Amino acid sequence: xxxxxxxxxxxxxxxxxxxxxxxxxxxxxxxxxxxxxxxxxxxxxxxxxxxxxxxxxxxxxxxxxxxxxxxxxxxxxxxxxxxxxxxxxxxxxxxxxxxxxxxxxxxxxxxxxxxxxxxxxxxxxxxxxxxxxxxxxxxxxxxxxxxxxxxxxxxxxxxxxxxxxxxxxxxxxxxxxxxxxxxxxxxxxxxxxxxxxxxxxxxxxxxxxxxxxxxxxxxxxxxxxxxxxxxxxxxxxxxxxxxxxxxxxxxxxxxxxxxxxxxxxxxxxxxxxxxxxxxxxxxxxxxxxxxxxxxxxxxxxxxxxxxxxxxxxxxxxxxxxxxxxxxxxxxxxxxxxxxxxxxxxxxxxxxxxxxxxxxxxxxxxxxxxxxxxx
Numbered sequence: 001x002x003x004x005x006x007x008x009x010x011x012x013x014x015x016x017x018x019x020x021x022x023x024x025x026x027x028x029x030x031x032x033x034x035x036x037x038x039x040x041x042x043x044x045x046x047x048x049x050x051x052x053x054x055x056x057x058x059x060x061x062x063x064x065x066x067x068x069x070x071x072x073x074x075x076x077x078x079x080x081x082x083x084x085x086x087x088x089x090x091x092x093x094x095x096x097x098x099x100x101x102x103x104x105x106x107x108x109x110x111x112x113x114x115x116x117x118x119x120x121x122x123x124x125x126x127x128x129x130x131x132x133x134x135x136x137x138x139x140x141x142x143x144x145x146x147x148x149x150x151x152x153x154x155x156x157x158x159x160x161x162x163x164x165x166x167x168x169x170x171x172x173x174x175x176x177x178x179x180x181x182x183x184x185x186x187x188x189x190x191x192x193x194x195x196x197x198x199x200x201x202x203x204x205x206x207x208x209x210x211x212x213x214x215x216x217x218x219x220x221x222x223x224x225x226x227x228x229x230x231x232x233x234x235x236x237x238x239x240x241x242x243x244x245x246x247x248x249x250x251x252x253x254x255x256x257x258x259x260x261x262x263x264x265x266x267x268x269x270x271x272x273x274x275x276x277x278x279x280x281x282x283x284x285x286x287x288x289x290x291x292x293x294x295x296x297x298x299x300x301x302x303x304x305x306x307x308x309x310x311x312x313x314x315x316x317x318x319x320x321x322x323x324x325x326x327x328x329x330x331x332x333x334x335x336x337x338x339x340x341x342x343x344x345x346x347x348x349x350x351x352x353x354x355x356x357x358x359x360x361x362x363x364x365x366x367x368x369x370x371x372x373x374x
Contacts, residue, residue, distance in 0.1 A: 030086055030087055031086060031087055031088075031089040032052050032063075032065075032083055032086035032087065032088050032089065033053040033062075033089050033092050034050045034051070034052055034053075034088055034090050034092070034093055035051055035052065035053050035062070035092060035093060035094050035095075036050070036051035036093070036094060036095050036096075036097065036138065036147075036148050036149045036152060037049070037050055037051075037093055037096045037097070038051075038096075038097040038098075038099070038133075038134030038135055038137070038138045039072075039096070039097070039098050039099065039102050039110065039134055040098075040099035040101065040102050040133045040134050040135055041099065041101045041102040041105050042068075042101065042133070044070070045068050045069060045070055046068065046069055046070070046071060046072050046074070046075045046102075047066065047067070047068045047075060047133075047135060048066065048067055048068075048072065048075040048076055048079060049064060049065070049066045049134060049135045049138050049139070050064065050065045050066070050079060050088070051063075051064050051138055051147060051148050051149055052064070052065065053092070053149070054147075062147060062149075064138060064139060064148075065079045065082065065083060066079065066135065067082070072109075072110075072113075090117075090119050090120060091119045091120075093120060093121070093124055094124070094125070094149055094152065094153065095124065095125045095126075095149065095152040095153075095156070096110070096114075096124055096125070096126050096127070096170070097128075097129055097134035097137060097138065097148075097152075097188075098110070098127070098129065098134060099128075099129045099132065099133035099135070099136075100128065100129055100130060100131060100132065100133070100214070101133070102134070103128050103185075103207060103209075103213075103214035104213065104214045105213070106212045106213040107126075107173070107185075107209065107212050107213075107214075108177075108211075108212035111170055111173060111174050111212070114170045115170070115171070115174060120170075122169070122170055122171035123169045123170070123171055124169060124170050125152070125156050125168065125169055125186070126168050126169065126170055126173055126185055126186070127152065127155070127168075127185070127186050127187070127188050127201075128185050128186070128187045128188070128207035128214065129187075129188060129189065129190070130187045130188065130189045130204040130205070130207070130217065131189055131204075132189065132190050136190055137188065137189075137190050137201055140190055140199050141190065141200050141201050151200055151201050152201065155186075155188065155203070168183070168185040168186045168206075173185060173209070176328055177209065177211070177212055179328060179330055179331055180324075180325035180326075180328055180329070180330040180331070180347070180348065180349065181210065181211055181324065181325065181347065181349055182208065182209060182210055182319075182324040182325050182326040182349065183208075183209045183326070184206040184208060184209075184226055184230070184326060184327075185207045185209060186203075186206060186207075187203075187204040187205050187206055187207045187217065187218075188201040188202065188203065188204055189201070189202050189204040190202070203220055203223075204217075204220060205217055205218045205219050205220040205221075205222065205223050206218040206223060206226055208322070208324070208326050210322060215322055215324070216318060218315065218318070222311045222314055222315060223236075224238070224252060224255070224308075224311065225308065225311035225312045225314070225315045226315050226326070226327065227255075228255045228256075228257050228276055228278070228308070228312065229257055229274070229276075229312060229315055229316070229327040229329075230327045230328055231256065231257060231328075231332075232254075232255055232257070233252065233255040234255075235251060235252065235253060236251075236252045237249060237251055237252070237283070238250045238251075238252055238280065238304070238307060238308075240300065240303035240304060240307055241303060242285060242296070242299065242300060242303075243295075243296065243299050246285065247285075248282060248284070248285040248300060248303075249282070249284040249285070250280040250281065250282060250283065250304060251280060251281050251283050252278060252279070252280045253279050253281060253366060254277075254278070254279040255276065255277065255278045255279070256276070256277050257274060257275065257276045257277070258274075258275045259272055259273070259274050259329055259332045259333065259336075260272070260273040260275075260336065261273075261333055261336055261337060261340075262356070262358075263337075267340055267343055268344075269340075269344060269348075269351060269355065270355070270356060271355045271356030271357060271358065272329070272333075272355055272356075272357050273358045273360070274312070274316070274357060274358065274360070275359075275360045275361075275362070276308060276309075276312060276359075276360070276361045277362050277364075278304065278305075278308055278361065278362070278363050278364070279363075279364045279365075279366050280304055280363065280364075280365060280366070281365065281366050282300065282365065297365050300365060301363045301364065301365055304363040304365070305361040305362070305363040306361075308361045308363065309359060309361045312359055312361070313359060315327070316357055316359070319349075319352055320352050320353045321353075322349075323350055323352060323353055324349045324352070325347070325348045325349045325352065329348055330347070330348045330349075333348060
């Protein structure tokens, strides 16, 4: 199977580079500009779905093209043969979607093609389609007025706001896999939009890659903990209960984490001290009044710390179960003590199940919009 995908990747690379060279010699009117690529693996074949930019008139989304074949190159060649009037131009791809079954077969060859291509950008956002195929999402979420490319651009902006950085791009995933053997990839699913009757791409947490292959999922409610364990997280909403058992909506405004190694006298790694710092504001509460603002805030702060601790605990447990450093802890460990790190006989992922892990969460409420003075 690895040889099959390696050979197909080489042929696809040749084809993509060829597209770029020929595009330089043709007028823009003769080009079909591809903006989104979907890759699926179905019944032993590769299926590619390409979403093109809108035509010269600019009305509505562009056309979608699809092709299947035993290899990636064969699927792309079928699309090219059916697009005889226009040359495919791959230099403006804005996102790549990978169906769940294709992710379970592995993303290493796809990422290798992107990194070697002269036309494809290394910072192309990658998304996994949870519980479905890329083709279903691309075709089902598009409408007469909004295409899949525009929908994914909105998803990317949301991801950058929540993660305080760019989401899971091809180069970021490749670096994580090289450093620690694991990576988190933003997941989407086909779901209902805010507009009644419409469908769209809905956030679905993260897919966990181990050696390039999908091995697990991080649930949407635990996504902020995964980001926090990677270093920091951006704005996210979180719900806790107040003193009276009523729901309170918090906005996580800032979150950071530190990881401190604990070494044995013989230089072996005994454990990790993980400390998370989070700041949040009260957005909405069902309480009519607060029985003492300080007491109210102290209780909510404790609830915030408990909620974050529980979520971080689930992410660390997943890492232990998979023997996988899914939060790039390896890089942070190396920076903290390069000499001792180099002396380790096993990688961090293999050591995680046996390490002592201490988890501390420090929370702070910066201001409370709905809490009333006593």
